[in-house]
Amino acid sequence: MSTLQPDIRDLALIGDRKTCAVVTRNASIVWYCPERFDHPSLLAALLDEDKGGAWTVEPSSAIKGSIKGSRRYLEHSGVLETRLRMQGGECTITDWMPLGAAVPDGVCRLFSSAPQRIAIVLKPAPDYARGTADLQPHEEGVRIDGRYCLHASHPLVIEDGAIRFELPAGEEGWAVLANASMARPREADVRRWLNVTLDQWRDIASETAYAGPFETEVAQSLRALRLMTYAPNGGIIAAATTSLPEVPGGHRNYDYRYVWLRDTGMIMSALVRAGSQGGAARQFLEFICGSKQEDARKPLLPPFVSLDYQPAPDEVELPLGGYLGSRPVRIGNNANDQMQLDGFANVLLAAKLIYDRYGTREHWDTVRQLADFLAAHWRQEDNGIWEEHDLRQYTAGKVITSCALRYLAEHADNDAQARRWRDAAGEIHDHVAAHCLNAEGAYAAVAGGEAVDVSAALFPVWGYTAADAPEMLATMRVLERDHSDGRLYRRHLEEFDARKEGAFLAGTIWVAQYWVMRKDLPRARMLLETALKYANDLGFFAEEADAGSGRMLGNFPQTFVHAAFIGAVIDYRNALTGSGNGADARAAGNG
Secondary structure, three states, X not given: OOOOOXXXXXXXXXXXXXXXXXXXXXXXXXEEOOOOOOOOOOEOXXXXXXXXXXXXXXXXXXXXXXXXXXXXXXXXXXOEEEEEEEOOEEEEEEEEOOOOOOOOOEEEEEEOOOOOOEEEEEEOOHHHHOOOOOEEEEOOEEEEOOOEEEEEOOOOEEEOOEEEEEEOOOXXXXXXXXXXXXXXXXXXXXXXXXXXXXXXXXXXXXXXXXXXXXXXXXXXXXXHHHHOEEOOOOEEOOOOOEOOOOOOOOOOOOEOOOEEHHHHHHHHHHHHHOOOOXXXXXXXXXXHHHOOOOOOOOOOOOOEEOOOOOEOOOOEEEOOOOHHHOOOEEEOOHHHHOOOHHHHHHHHHHHHHHHHHHOOOOOHHHHXXXXXXXXXXXXXXXXXXXXXOOOEOEHHHHHHHHHHHHHHHHHOOOHHHHHHHHHHHHHHHHHHHHHOEOOOOOEOOEXXXXXXXXXXXXXXXXXXXXXXXXXXXXXXXXXXXXXXXXXXXXXXXXXXXXXXXXXXXXXXHHHHHHHHHOOOHHHHHHHHHHHHOOEOOOOOEOOEEOOOOOOEEOOOOOHHHHHHHHHHHHHHHHHHHOOOOHHHHHOOOOO
16 A cells, blocks of 8 residues: 555544645644635645655665654544664654643644654645645744645755655654644644643533443544534534545545434534534534525535535545545535435434533524424435435435434424324334335335445334344344345445445444344344454444455545444443333434
8 A cells, every 4th residue: 555545544633613734644644624624735746656646754775665653632532643663673753632721733743862863744736736836934843835834843854845854863853734824833832732732622621421331442433523613603514534444446436524313413513412512412513504505495404514614525536546546536426416305304303412411402493493393304306324325215315204204293382283294103103114124124225225224223223113023033134134234235226236345334334233123132232342343453444445445435434434434333331231221212314
């Protein structure tokens, strides 16, 4: 693997809860979008190692094959510490994005003394490498495109479109890449910014506490969700990256740097159940309200939005080589105008859980309108949980809509409203029984079809049916026979042969949650441990996994998978201890 396009398993993140940077095991920053997750990149070697731009650390004489060292996060923060092995010893690099009051926006790096000379090289490539960086000396530093500014502990040199400085053997150093011009800081300033950032992360981490089995792994998933949160308004993006392939070398490469209703509803449910104090949950409902569409010809909410509440832009293909040659590289997402009933339903489930947990009914008008829309439009074909292009009667969307309407009826304004929602839920139940079972008696992925999708494992979790109902027993038999590969589970796609892509990790976790419902806790734990084999050393999940090679596939880190893991572990813990509220769990979706 290339050092700038390593295995996805070797990636890590630093972030300031507005944006993030992707860091490899050898301390190269290979993806960075200044200011906001979905803004144009300044560094994109992850998607084109030749012209994408990177910030590298280059020992003068590395031990062949062993430059990779150990790494860890400091406490529960987003501050990453990487130890690089090299001839004569090692060097520690501490990377973070400042967070808190009176700190600059950007990226900070601290370098311990090293046993040999090290070159630190920043080669920017603005606007997804569509532009050429203008590099100019400025106040003892270098300005990039008249906007960004690099300062360092040692003299900076501009050469061949890159900025470099050298750290002599035995000397410590630092570097700051700021989003605006600034005077050259002192080392004491940089270290103070680190301490302020650590204090901020301590406060953030204290908002959610989980104790129980898989405690370390849940804490790691919580960190992933915090790193993917846009703090100014509470939006949580699906992943930090774009165009990391579901099929290596293939064309299934998408931009996930947006806020999906489905994903965020599941994430909020997971955070609430993990012990959140409620601030993030309330911010989620506020974000959803800010995304309302006033056009009466469109649904109340789009299926996903940008971080400024707008529908995500249409796809544009970039002239980049792609991760391991996987093209096209896309920004934007053409699923932005789809109908996704399950996304609306997940918002209702999260709202109901928030109302029950915190004794509130905030943003009820929007939640009520969503429920009314689903009650009136549940018969409509949609694009399904996997956002396929063709409109169909997807069973999972019907099922979760039925559950959401039934649960939310407990908060209705009056008996007539509650009865309308419950009646719609009952009609959906009858429709599924009549049209959505296949010849084997299993829940079909689409009405009238024979194929089964792994999302059906959630039907008992949502409280739609008993885990040992005949339909669920038949469904699980088909999933084990047709969609299981080495204890991992694939999804079913109507428009693509899902056997050509990796196993969908959230699906494996959903099956574990199903076995919690069946009270087979050893089997549930085995599946959770299987999923964890496809997390990396820092606990990050990608979207998919290749059971044969063990490789991680798809965009990274995938918040959908982290939310599924947290929710399944909480159900597992509650089943072990006999604690927890069953209705609370059912209303939480897969969170």
